[in-house]
Amino acid sequence: MQCKHVKENGSQCKANSMTNSDFCYLHNPNISEEEKKQGQAR
Numbered sequence: 001m002q003c004k005h006v007k008e009n010g011s012q013c014k015a016n017s018m019t020n021s022d023f024c025y026l027h028n029p030n031i032s033e034e035e036k037k038q039g040q041a042r
C-alpha cells in the first residue's frame, strides 16, 4: 500500500503506508510530532 498523502505540489507521497493505516509514518495523523521526534532520538 502506498501513502495517500498528497503534497502541496500535487505529487503523492511515494512512501509505503503503515500497517492498518493509509499513510506512512510521517503523514500518519495518529502519530504526533512529539512521537516522531522520540522515534528519531535513537
Ligand SMILES: [Zn+2]
Binding pocket: 003, 004, 005, 013, 014, 015, 023, 024, 025, 026, 027
Ligand atoms: Zn507519506
